[in-house]
Amino acid sequence: MAASADSPSFSTFLTQLVASISPGAKVLTEQSSTEFKDSLQRWSDIGLQIPTAIVLVATENDVVLTVKLAVELNIPFVPKSGGHSLWSTIGPEGFILDLSRLKNVSLDKERKTVTVGSGVLIKEVNETAFQHGLCLPLGNGNTIGVVPQALGGGISALSGLCGYTSDSIVSARVVTSSGSMITVSSSSHPDLFWALRGAGQFFGIVTELIMQAYPLSVLGTPDGTVWTGSIVFPAQRAEAVLQALAPMIADESAPGTGLFLIAAPPPTFTTCIIIIPVFFGPVSVAEAYYQSLISLGPLMMDCKPAFCSKGGFKRFAGAGMQKFEPSVWPKVIELFEELRRKCPDAGVTGYNKLSHSETAFSHKDVKVWAPESHAEVYRIEQEVLSLMRQDQNEEDEAAFQNWTRDEPLRRRYRGAERLEKLKRLKKEWDPNGIFTAQLL
Numbered sequence: 460m461a462a463s464a465d466s467p468s469f470s471t472f473l474t475q476l477v478a479s480i481s482p483g484a485k486v487l488t489e490q491s492s493t494e495f496k497d498s499l500q501r502w503s504d505i506g507l508q509i510p511t512a513i514v515l516v517a518t519e520n521d522v523v524l525t526v527k528l529a530v531e532l533n534i535p536f537v538p539k540s541g542g543h544s545l546w547s548t549i550g551p552e553g554f555i556l557d558l559s560r561l562k563n564v565s566l567d568k569e570r571k572t573v574t575v576g577s578g579v580l581i582k583e584v585n586e587t588a589f590q591h592g593l594c595l596p597l598g599n600g601n602t603i604g605v606v607p608q609a610l611g612g613g614i615s616a617l618s619g620l621c622g623y624t625s626d627s628i629v630s631a632r633v634v635t636s637s638g639s640m641i642t643v644s645s646s647s648h649p650d651l652f653w654a655l656r657g658a659g660q661f662f663g664i665v666t667e668l669i670m671q672a673y674p675l676s677v678l679g680t681p682d683g684t685v686w687t688g689s690i691v692f693p694a695q696r697a698e699a700v701l702q703a704l705a706p707m708i709a710d711e712s713a714p715g716t717g718l719f720l721i722a723a724p725p726p727t728f729t730t731c732i733i734i735i736p737v738f739f740g741p742v743s744v745a746e747a748y749y750q751s752l753i754s755l756g757p758l759m760m761d762c763k764p765a766f767c768s769k770g771g772f773k774r775f776a777g778a779g780m781q782k783f784e785p786s787v788w789p790k791v792i793e794l795f796e797e798l799r800r801k802c803p804d805a806g807v808t809g810y811n812k813l814s815h816s817e818t819a820f821s822h823k824d825v826k827v828w829a830p831e832s833h834a835e836v837y838r839i840e841q842e843v844l845s846l847m848r849q850d851q852n853e854e855d856e857a858a859f860q861n862w863t864r865d866e867p868l869r870r871r872y873r874g875a876e877r878l879e880k881l882k883r884l885k886k887e888w889d890p891n892g893i894f895t896a897q898l899l
Contacts, residue, residue: 469532472532473512476525482517484514486514487513498515498555501539510548510555513554513555513557514536519561519667523638526556530637530638530893534553534554536553537556538558540558540577540606541603558604564579566587566672568591571673572629574667574670577666580603581600585597592675594674598613598615598616608624609628609668610625610665613625616737619715620678621677625818628652629668629669632666632668634664635662635889636894650884653818653819654880655819657860657872658860661895662888663889664894679739679741680739684764685737686737686739686762686764687762688735689761690760691731691759692731692732694721703755707751713748717734719788742763794842794843819872853869856869
């Protein structure tokens, strides 16, 4: 049984930790202080709990000391990196292990690798890599940590070109449940390396990753730009738009991806379809590829070359589809209208075309993801997810683990053999369930 916030063991933990961690680290316990409140902030307040303490580590050794002491005294904790996760929260029975000060970033131009600490955000790596003519399959989130995105699989616009974020992991520095610091790679603890790439949040605290980067030339343009923007249609044109869009999504040879949104944006707040294409290649090729959509006469089209590497009511979980089925989406639009009537400020759905090495990440073949929101809209979300899954076999049902902890494990880690291997490795590397034991 874990210690309570006012137990002697928790008090002992805090006293010993303060005395042993580095000068650059800090233990916050005054919940009314501005620093505590600022450190507690996340991308979403959904499910937010207040811990007894927040431990801001400054070095890898701080992480080792903190984990060892917490395990010894049976004090539960959750790690936090960028603050984008809904699961980096815990109540008074434990503390948050805040990794945001581990900000080291370095590039090896010759090997085309980037080393990142677990406090580094996606936008920071994107900017650094771009300045050196490199890119990584990350994204553009302001609050998303590189390490947690990579450990959970990681979807981005570049996934079709460079694989998922987890595919780019070359090696990792990991603090295990015993408080040992190890280096994990294809040649050092290869089974754990496999598991880290897609399910890494359940096996230890990753303090640093070395990741494979790619030359900007993979984007198909001389200046590292991509063709993107928005193409907007009225909802009444859904059938024609979906019929034009379906073969594009099915085309695995196309150098592009994108989002399909059902939304009601200002100033008219009229329900419409917004397509946000991301095409890797020259403008003329992009426009030719999307001609079937352009020829339908959108209400608005604003697409042009852009740099893809710069750049309270929030939650995402989702269902994956192996094919884009046009007949589903008019029903989704109906559900969106119902959602607008009940929750005017909520509701959006989307597709994202994706494509690599064998890892714990099980969604290589998923081409479409439909996100969901939270609370009041839960029932409608479930109807949308059921619509997407209605013609799928149970073994093909997918749920992206970076978006959910509620979906069954068989959806988050598809394939009985994969799931059994993960469970075996979980028992081997975290026998006492220090890292979210209830999930594996």
